[in-house]
Amino acid sequence: MVGIPDRELKFAPDFSYAQRGDGMVIKFTRAERLLLANLIAHAGMLRSREQLLDAVSEVGSDTSDRNVDFFITRLRGKLGCSARNPKFIATRYGEGYVWVGPRSARTGPLAECFVVVGPVLAIGQGSGGTEAVGFAEDLALALRKQLPAERVVAVRSDDAGDSSPFRVSLTFVVSGGRTECISSLHSRESAKVIVARRDDCHGLDVDLLAGSHLAALWQFQVDRTGAGATDAAPLAVRMFEAGALFGEDVPAGLPDEVAKLKGEAFPSAAIWRKNEAQLRRLLHDGKATATTRLMLGMNIYTRYIIDGWRFLANEDPRERDQAELESLIVDILPELLDDPQNALSAALVLSFMGPAYQLLALEIAEEAFARSTALADGLSTLGRLRGFAGDFDGGLDLLYRARPLCKPGSIFERYVTSCICQILLAAGNFEEKDRELETLTRSPIAKGPYRLLYANPGEATPSLPVRIHLALSPRKYARATVLWSYYICARVYRHQEAQENLIVGLAGHMRRRFGDDIVPQEVGAAIPATMRDVIQPSPDQVKAYASF
Numbered sequence: 053m054v055g056i057p058d059r060e061l062k063f064a065p066d067f068s069y070a071q072r073g074d075g076m077v078i079k080f081t082r083a084e085r086l087l088l089a090n091l092i093a094h095a096g097m098l099r100s101r102e103q104l105l106d107a108v109s110e111v112g113s114d115t116s117d118r119n120v121d122f123f124i125t126r127l128r129g130k131l132g133c134s135a136r137n138p139k140f141i142a143t144r145y146g147e148g149y150v151w152v153g154p155r156s157a158r159t160g161p162l163a164e165c166f167v168v169v170g171p172v173l174a175i176g177q178g179s180g181g182t183e184a185v186g187f188a189e190d191l192a193l194a195l196r197k198q199l200p201a202e203r204v205v206a207v208r209s210d211d212a213g214d215s216s217p218f219r220v221s222l223t224f225v226v227s228g229g230r231t232e233c234i235s236s237l238h239s240r241e242s243a244k245v246i247v248a249r250r251d252d253c254h255g256l257d258v259d260l261l262a263g264s265h266l267a268a269l270w271q272f273q274v275d276r277t278g279a280g281a282t283d284a285a286p287l288a289v290r291m292f293e294a295g296a297l298f299g300e301d302v303p304a305g306l307p308d309e310v311a312k313l314k315g316e317a318f319p320s321a322a323i324w325r326k327n328e329a330q331l332r333r334l335l336h337d338g339k340a341t342a343t344t345r346l347m348l349g350m351n352i353y354t355r356y357i358i359d360g361w362r363f364l365a366n367e368d369p370r371e372r373d374q375a376e377l378e379s380l381i382v383d384i385l386p387e388l389l390d391d392p393q394n395a396l397s398a399a400l401v402l403s404f405m406g407p408a409y410q411l412l413a414l415e416i417a418e419e420a421f422a423r424s425t426a427l428a429d430g431l432s433t434l435g436r437l438r439g440f441a442g443d444f445d446g447g448l449d450l451l452y453r454a455r456p457l458c459k460p461g462s463i464f465e466r467y468v469t470s471c472i473c474q475i476l477l478a479a480g481n482f483e484e485k486d487r488e489l490e491t492l493t494r495s496p497i498a499k500g501p502y503r504l505l506y507a508n509p510g511e512a513t514p515s516l517p518v519r520i521h522l523a524l525s526p527r528k529y530a531r532a533t534v535l536w537s538y539y540i541c542a543r544v545y546r547h548q549e550a551q552e553n554l555i556v557g558l559a560g561h562m563r564r565r566f567g568d569d570i571v572p573q574e575v576g577a578a579i580p581a582t583m584r585d586v587i588q589p590s591p592d593q594v595k596a597y598a599s600f
Contacts (some may be wrong), residue, residue, distance in 0.1 A: 061131075061154075063088070064204070068490045070131075082106045082129050087120075089196055091141065091151035093189035100148040101155060109191070124149060163214040167195055168298075170208040176225040184224045187253070189234065191220065194262035199298060217241060219482040224253070232360055237265045246272045267330045270294050283457050284426040286433055287397040291347065292463060295327040315367075324355045348395055349380040349401045356404075356540050365532035370539070377405055389416065392424035396433045403437055403544060410546070414441055428457040432468050439475035442547050447475050468493060472505050475540065478550035481548045484506045505537060507557030509581075514561055522565045530562055531570050534582075538575045552581040559583075 090107040139152035246267035273294030402413035434451030460467035476485035500521030
């Protein structure tokens, strides 16, 4: 076991690594990071296995607390510490563990931080700085648990040299034996207070406090462009960009190779799950406005766009979600129409809800566009809806005008280009679609999913990226992808020929790879062209689809 000279460690602010006095770098896993943060925040105090388990997993997890023993053993090995010679972590047999190393962790530069907790101020008779700093450490730990590992949270006693984008300042007021905490979330970019709270410290749930501040931070990011800004992206894009601060990047439930392929091509599903949790919390707390309800409806809709290929393989919540979309949007539609941007977003959700709403959706979007100052949002949304209705030239004209308003390389630019590819495919302009498709992504890995989804109807020989993607795709996800493409894309176009152009190429590749029954009965009944000819691939084609 390697010793650490004089126990001198300099930790990264997020405890992802530590640097020894001799310059050697020690890297930690996510569980080890959270354990370190919890132990050091409570230096000298006994931490039970249950408390440490909560630090590394969701509270109430049914994971065995014996996992903590495993993590501690591994952590000790990295720190050069043992149960018999505890330089950093001591065992209290039958009770738990205690951090016996330095009581305050030395951390790296403040510039690496995403959120700083501090400065910390205590005022009033009998106010204790030690308790205040301990509370700040607890809040930082709670924020780390709710943020991805790459979002660094650190505690600082002052804001000298602070260049982090967000800061939570803490002021403790002690009077008459009662201690209250005023916590204020600040944005450095806008030099404003995003939200401020005053809470009684007695019995205060620090995890809920952290969640409240992160919910406010998320809402701030959604609204940061300002109402009606010319270059404001559609609500769904702004929600994704805000959620990207909180979401992990690897879709769950897939083999690693497929997850990497899907993750390269599509934004993370975890972002939308985080967003939905934020919005449902507001609904549960009775703080939801008409805009909040619209955002939840938009989140449900976008979850299908981003994640439908995955969850439709395991469940079919479409009937339930359709009913919820109607209850969220239709009842408050008159209120939403007052704001052009809300009206545009509502129109997009309505169009997804099916043919019964599509004419209304287009009328709402046309009227909202005529009075909206948010040109990027209006051009891209109305362009899509005109394409759905069969006005391909009109829809493409608006989308081509929207693209220069996008920041180059942004998610919004990819979104607009994807919409252009979809309408070109629907219109049968395959040559121009192929040119646009090449600009959609430079990643060789991501080309496979995109080329498969936008495959031309007569395409019989798969390109190498498509072959790679199909060879790695499990059968159940392949079947779900056909259903997903139909549900989010083909069915929302008014004309049968457009529907066929959008899905026949994909269905053909899937049938050659997996057999005719890979096309769900629902899709075959709605678009018979997906099953028109029995496909019996040659031995060479079978080999091509199954290998690369």
